[in-house]
Amino acid sequence: MNKGKERQIPPSVVRRLTRYLAILQELRSRRTPWVSSSELADWLGLTSSTVRQDLTHVNFRGISRKGYDVEGLAATLAKTLGADTTWSVAVVGAGNLGRALALHEEFARRGFHIKGVFDSDPAKIGRRIGSFRVMDALTLPRFVHEKKIDIGIIAVPSQAAQQVADLLIAGRIRGLLNLTQTHIIAPKKVPIVATRIVSSLQELAHLIKRRHSL
């Protein structure tokens, strides 16, 4: 039943697989039939060795002298990443960021379907955001459970992050995307991925400073 030995892909590799997939989807829409490891590498600022090494984690073989079949590799990567199925998502936080996420059509195009938007601020509960009506965060556990929500996106102020995570976890959420600065604690069963915009800006500020002091 299990396809092979391609289990347990390291996080750094998974991250790059998402990048390959984005490019392959682009190439597919341009009807480019083949792509080589060195082309992929050049576009992403990697070495072709890294690309080929990465692709050993995935059940798809290239062809000498031609490279990889764009269509087939895209399909295989999508499957590996779970991008071939649809995921139900709850957005928590109806501030500017939550609003933007709820209205962002790209998520649905990529298979991440937002099913509800939540907040704990009474002033925000009941408001409309696109086709959504903001719901009380306290109803999250039931909502997540009943609607079989897979993923919770946390876009609340930092102080509320853990609280909101606990509500999602109580509803048996399967994974969390943490957009706050705070570190969230969850049972090992519940994977968390974090993207911190402020941290990224600080990282960038550091790089700029460094350039200048060379």
Add this chain to the structure above:
Amino acid sequence: MNKGKERQIPPSVVRRLTRYLAILQELRSRRTPWVSSSELADWLGLTSSTVRQDLTHVNFRGISRKGYDVEGLAATLAKTLGADTTWSVAVVGAGNLGRALALHEEFARRGFHIKGVFDSDPAKIGRRIGSFRVMDALTLPRFVHEKKIDIGIIAVPSQAAQQVADLLIAGRIRGLLNLTQTHIIAPKKVPIVATRIVSSLQELAHLIKRRHSL
């Protein structure tokens, strides 16, 4: 003039330094005077070895039996990361995401001051977003140059990303934060940091799938 040998901090370390700083600022506001490497490690899911190793890159010593002075370490980290100065920022893209960023007060609190919001869609140019009036993206080179903008945040649709980056670069931008899925090419002089929300969701989807197929 140069403080010591603490040049060229690896990216993985820089990323963690931003996390330490966030915690230290929190502790400072709670008037906690000291913190140990193992406390920091526990909060972030690291080992105390990693924390101490990371802090060797920074010009600050702890004290045996007490740990690190919160106030002093926070100041040193802020300086290393450039979080002690203010940065001028241009947001490009006046869609939902750009709007959210422009209205997000936290950036200013962290020293990243948004000076203008841009778009190339005529329907968006001239609109108000908070206290901003959306400007034509074609005016970016002059604006960046004249207002001495340090950082450009790219929040446009993927197809427009490189174009917009080129305009920022033409104005001699010092660094870019890329919020699109696309890989942006820039001269080595211009550091780029990317945060891809869709990639993060895909990474999460993969982790969820993996848990379930154990």
Add this chain to the structure above:
DNA sequence: TAGATTGTTAATCGATTAACAATC
């Protein structure tokens, strides 16, 4: 003083790159 925690060196682990035979 006794003991907790640092800074640092050495050991381990993992990820990236190089190299090249296999192959289309």
Add this chain to the structure above:
DNA sequence: TAGATTGTTAATCGATTAACAATC
């Protein structure tokens, strides 16, 4: 066929962890 590109093994590089003497 000749030559470009793969898959894979080995070498290198870098990052994390372990260990422990120094020290407050």
